[in-house]
Amino acid sequence: MPEKLIWKEEYSVGVPLLDQQHQGLIELINLLSDEKAKPGLIGQVFQELEAYTKDHFSAEEKMLKASDYGALKAHKKEHRAFEQWLSAVRQTYSVGVTSPTILAETVNAFLRDWLINHILSSDMAYKETLCIAADTKHEANCE
Ligand SMILES: [Fe+2]
DSSP states (O other), rough: OOOOOOOOGGGGSSOOHHHHHHHHHHHHHHHHGGGTTSHHHHHHHHHEEEEEEHHHHHHHHHHHTTTTTTTHHHHHHHHHHHHHHHHHHHHHHHTTOHHHHHHHHHHHHHHHHHHIIIIIIIIIIHHHHHHHHHTTTTTOOOO
C-alpha cells in the first residue's frame, strides 16, 4: 500500500466547507490501507463513501449553480461518472470474486488519483468563480 494521503494547502478550493469535505474523503481513502489488518473495512468504506460523496457533490453543485458557473454541466458529469464507478466497484465487491485486500489496493489507487486530479484541475477551475460570486452565502477564503 502506498503512503497515506495528506491534505495540503495547495488543495484548497477557497471554500472551508468544501475543503473539509475533501479532507473527509481523504480520510476515507486512507482507511482502505487498513483493509489487510481489519478485513471487511472496505465494505464500510464503500458505504461511507457513497453517503459522503452524495453530500459533497450536492453541496458543491449547489454552490456552483448559485454562482452561475459556466462549466457546471461538465463538472456534474464528472461527479456522475464517479458515482457510476462506485456502484460498479461495490458490485464487484459484493460478488466476492476478487480478494478484498487486492480490491482495496486497486480502489485506493484509483481514488487517490481521481481525488487529487479532480481537486487540482476540475475543482480548482471553479475557485475563482466561487470567490467572486457576490451571492454565495458561504465564507470564502480566497487569497
Ligand atoms: Fe467536484
